[in-house]
Amino acid sequence: MNENHRLGARIREMRQSQDMSLSELADEIGKTSSYLSQVERGLAEPSITALREIAKALGVPIFYFLVDDRDKNAVIRKDERKKISYPSSDSQVELISPDLNRQMELVEIRLQPGEATVENPLPHRGEECTLVMEGRMYIEIGEKDFELEPGDSIYYVASVPHKIVNVGEEELVLISAITPPNF
Structure with a gap:
């Protein structure tokens, strides 16, 4: 299957998963059903502008259609995680998400007592x-501080300066979701 066929199949799959007809999507992006049908069958290659319009109408980022299927459903085995580090820290940080080329990053951080x-x-x-x-x-x-225990979570705007410390007697293990990726 060539790239146009793969791209068209991804568009069709996403459109159908949202119970949207070919004509509904075509109307939404200001194109004809015939044009969109040709794109979905791999007979026409959409311009970047048209692909952006299709992605917007389907509520997905444009890269959804451009990345290889294997990348969308990446399984990361625990022993294959990438290790990353904070500046000036001995903490153990592992990337749980596949890489930093996504819209979100997921990390596991381990801190020893006092770290x-x-x-x-x-x-x-x-x-x-x-x-x-x-x-x-x-x-x-910022000016606020919080203490959390297992099962607790906190959501915050990361542009406010922040710092995490292990104040317990045992290793602190936490999972952080960060968007957009920053490491």
Whole structure:
């Protein structure tokens, strides 16, 4: 199957999964049903502009149609995770998401008692949600601070300087979802 056929099949699959007819999508993007049918069958290659319109109408990012199927459903085995590091920290950080070329990054962070993610609170762009899996976590976000236990989570705007510290007697294990990716 050539690239046009793969692209067309992905568009058709997404359209059908949303119970949208060919003519409904064509109307939404200001094209004819005939044109869209040719795109879906791999007989016509949409321009980048047309592909953006299709992606917008279907509510998916344009890259959804451009990345290989294998990349969309990437399985990352625990022993194959990429290790990353915070500046000036000995914490263990593993990338749970496939890579940093996505719209979101998921990391597992392990801190020993008394250890912090950074020496001084640091900001980064985007938003973050952190879930405590094991141990006790102290987090400073701007002028506020919170203490969390296993099962607790916190969602915050990451552009506010923040810092995480293990205030427990055992290893702190947490999962953080960060968008957009920052490492």
